[in-house]
Amino acid sequence: MDYIELTLQIDADFVEILMAELGELGFESFVETEDGLEAYVQEESFDDVAVKQMLEDYAARTAISYQFKKIVRQNWNEEWEKNFQPIQIGEQIYVRADFHAPKPDFPYEIIITPKMSFGTGHHETTSMVMEHQLHLDHTHKKVLDVGTGTGILAVLASKLGASQISAFDIDEWSVENTLENIKLNNVSGIAVRQGTIEDEPEDIYDIVLANINRNILISQIPAYVTFLKEGGELIVSGFYEKDIADIQTVAESVGLKKVAQLSKNNWAAVVFKKLSE
Structure with a gap:
């Protein structure tokens, strides 16, 4: 594509x-x-x-x-590598390409080859979701990564101890890229497929990640909730601070409560918890 x-x-x-x-x-x-x-x-x-x-x-x-x-597809790496520099997220996460030197002092080092997929950690929305992930207990948890892009959030979930991760994207190239990045990071427990939330197999997850955009989130949050266990967390991003009220209204209408929020350069990332019925 x-x-x-x-x-x-x-x-x-x-x-x-x-x-x-x-x-x-x-x-x-x-x-x-x-x-x-x-x-x-x-x-x-x-x-x-x-x-x-x-x-x-x-x-x-x-x-x-x-x-x-x-x-065109084959030129994507060249375009990104022109300006692709390693980034640090807090004091714990270091994101680099395979042609950058490693920094073993960071607890979580992630190697990303972006190809034609989006999600290198450079954009505020991706880095804020990763910040939120650091504050959630992933140990032995099941995680659903909606619109996985490069697979960076799924890779971090695995490094944080998640035992089972389901990642999907509508874009075939994202699926290929995610599989490659899983190998680069030597992580396991991540199942990757091409598709949408509508054809996600029935299952229940402890954490759902969705870094997409305002309109898709507003239409799909009710679907995400059906895959989330009681007490589970949904992290959403891909929208501006001014959109939080609209996102929160939809989330609260399906039994979610806002428990954390980050903002950076007018972008936002919010964590919701599913309340007991």
Whole structure:
């Protein structure tokens, strides 16, 4: 599956709102740059007319220029490796590519080759979900990773002691990438498949992870709850602080209670607990 890269040159004051607008139009990942923003969308989800119309509307309010580029599957690594640097999440997690030197002093070192998948830990949403994971007891727990991307959250769950992890993604390339990253990290207990929550086999999990986007979360949180045991935790991210109220309303309507929240650069990640009936 190929991607479309949108490169935007725009005033910093408009970067956040444009990420939100592009997210509504199907864009999955964003990289803030010195002069604006890079955004990525699967080619089959790219609506050229809608995106250009939205950008022209903003051009009436501020100086803006943009370019589109198709990134074919085999060139994805090259695109990411240009700027892919190791990151540290707190004092415990170190995320690197296989061409970076290891740092054995970190309790949890994760090796990620991103390929065409999203989720390297660099984006605020991924790093905040991982921060939340550090504060949940994963020992011998069952974990469901919704929209696994690179598999980074599933890998961390395994390193934190989870005994059984089910990870899925709608994108075939994400499934291939997750399997590769599982081998790179020498972890076990992770089952990976291509698909959606609708065809997830019936099972009950202690922890459900879903780093996706606002609209999908609002529509699918009721489904996630059916897979979550009483007292279990749901970690969600992929939305802005301003969206927390809408996410929380849906979560509370299906028996969840907010127990923790992180915010970074206007992005948010929230932990909910399933209440006893």
